Amino acid sequence: MGALLELEGLEAFYGPSQVLFGVSLRLEEGQVATLLGRNGMGKTTTVRSILGLVPAWRGSIRFAGQSLRGLAPEQIARLGVALVPEGRQVFPNLTVEENLIAFAANRSKSPAPWNLERIYELFPRLKERRNNLGHQLSGGEQQMLAIGRALMTNPRLLILDEATEGLAPLLREEIWRVLELLRQNGQTILVIDKYLERLLALADWHTILERGRVVWQGGSAALRAQPELWRRYLSVEVTPR
Template sequence: MSHLLEVQDVESFYGASQVLFGIEFQVGRGEVVTLLGRNGMGKSTTVKSIMGMLAPRRGSIRLAGRDLAGQPSYRVAQAGIGLVPEQRQVFPNLTVRENLVATAHNRQQLQAPWTLARVYALFPRLQERQHNLGANLSGGEQQMLAIGRALMTNPRLLILDEATEGLAPLVREEIWACLARLRDTGLSMIVIDKNLGPLLRLADRHHIVEKGEVVWQGNSDQLRAQPGIQQRYLGV
């Protein structure tokens, strides 16, 4: 499998405080991988480093061979990485439809691009709410909108940071089902979430992050077979 994203030896700091200590992992084309670990171990900092919100002091971040380390966020997005951020961050004063079309672009010249109709087919509730303001949506609807907005950029890689946090169980199940459908389209994804069960069913490979380093990686069967690893690093 050829690598779409390669994160190599990345070190990132907040001021004088180092958070990432040579983190490394890859995402193959059409692959779904996870970043697992307790809070404060560097997962979100890794996302910020990839997305250009935090410039690494060392290391490389390559998308399809192009080094993006230290590039501004808009360049990273233009290169083909879409982010569904923690806390969703939809535009509260725009309607659902306006939120979606605001980011729409097919820079990668995908043959079957994401369109309004395609996002509405994935999330029928967004079509029902298309004239509602972002601020007037439920948490689950805002999460669907955040995913739809990222898809409208037609990314080669989608990163989801805590996509099901704070959602009701039925809504969580709906989000997981949608992510499975996205996986089946061949979209590469990095998923960060605390719900290990759905991640084991969804993802191809898992990376456990501890104190800014990847300390374990393997597939779902390997992780299921190592409850000691789960207990040590995930506390489950």
């Protein structure tokens, strides 16, 4: 498999303050990878740089071999990058179905693209609520809608920023079920989340950020075998299996 996303030496600023210091990562086609780290360590800024929302000051960002530096966010989206943003950000005055249809495209040129029927099969609750406005949905339903909306673009790369944040346990399990199904179907995914045990089971590769720098990268088995990394960089106590 070839690299779908490559970051090399990425540096980024917010005003005069440097936030990213030489971040590098590589995401293969069909792979699931994570960005890990405590709050404020640069995870979301890395995602925003990929999406063109924060300009890269130095370094390279390449998607399917094409440089993303200097491209507008809408151009990057059309190349096949979709975000499920922190906070969901569904359109409150559109119905569920209108939220989904508004983003419909086949950017990956899939022979079996995501459409309304498939989204409703994935999230039956959305079908039940298809005529409800966005602001009438629960937080969990809004999260399902945000994921469905991203999938309706048929992205080559799906990025999720804290997709299970603030959800009740049963709804979190529903999101993890969907992510596992997407992984099995070969969807390339980059995910930020705090539920580390679930990420170890889901993802192939992990990158830990500390104050805007990559401090560790490796697979799930290697990360599980080094609980000192969890304590030092993620403030989590873990008993290795």
